[in-house]
Amino acid sequence: MERSYTFENLKCWQLAYELKKCIKKEVIIKFPSSEKYELRSQLVRASRSATANIAEGWGRFHYLDSNKFYYNSRGSISEILDHIIEARDEEYISHEVYLKFRAMIIESLKVLNGFIFYLKREHIKTSRKG
Template sequence: MDTFEDLKCWQAAQTLKRRIKTEVLNNLPTKEKYELHSQLLRAARSATANIAEGWGRYHFLDSRKFFYNSRGSLAEVLDHLIEAKEEEYISEDTFQSLKEECQKSLKILNGYIRYLTEKNRE
């Protein structure tokens, strides 16, 4: 593995972030520019950034906390998507599709955390 970009968990979170930028952020009203828009973008960016930072750490316990932070950011993304759906900024179909993408990202990240935990025990 050459860089964090090779990690499946980073790739999944990156795909989610790209979709949020194209399918959600552009549809938010101007009044949400500094509220929901900003919060959603920061959470999506944080998900990938924490995976990258965790990958860059050399000690398992140090890196693991960044992967946990990424999990928290993915949960935050989902919460903001729920808000966008409730405010009718995005359709139910868009919400469901992005929710599945969030869950996929979490599942892959959880698998990577489990893999690292097992590897650390060896």
Template sequence: MAENFENLQCWQVCNELKIYIKEKILPSLPKTERFELYSQLLRASRSATANIAEGWGRYHYKENIKFLFNARGSIAEILDHSLEAKAWDYISDEKLQYVRLQTESCIKLINGYIKYLRRQAEEKQ
């Protein structure tokens, strides 16, 4: 188990995605989307890392896994909102492709961490 949630690779990659969303995607959105798509993307990106951190802080495998499922859902939400941003021509194909690759990476890492926690829980029983 990591000493701190910041040491978890899944948190690190999700945090990189959050920073990318804030620096590259959100400024591309029009002001008319400020309280709609902008807000949704910002909250989903924050939710992913926050859920990983909160799950890590619970110290119980089942609770931790529950929060990881929430984080995985937030990552999927980021991709969905990014697809919408592309559909409205708010972002480029390149930005969407980067988000797509990062969300895939985040989900793979979260799934791997879930498998690890399940194995740990089984070993303790």
């Protein structure tokens, strides 16, 4: 059965989703209980926001309206990096785990930036035709 085209088909969403899943499985479980409502909560919210904003942007009709959600997602992914740095500094995660997640975050940002720039080029091409 063929799946309809949705935001799930976007590479930027797929990478952010994988990042979110790995954070839950490999990072937040290492935090002490004292971080339950602090760093853990912030990291979970940022990772959820990254995928949710891509999904919401995809669901919007107008380029400018959808684009602001992609920028929000980019901000959330950057926030994840800050939280991962904090987790490393507090020694909740090892330097190796930090490097793994930093690489995932950078890849997510690169792909999302590429998608944003692609949409911008397409918008410019379309608006020049009209």
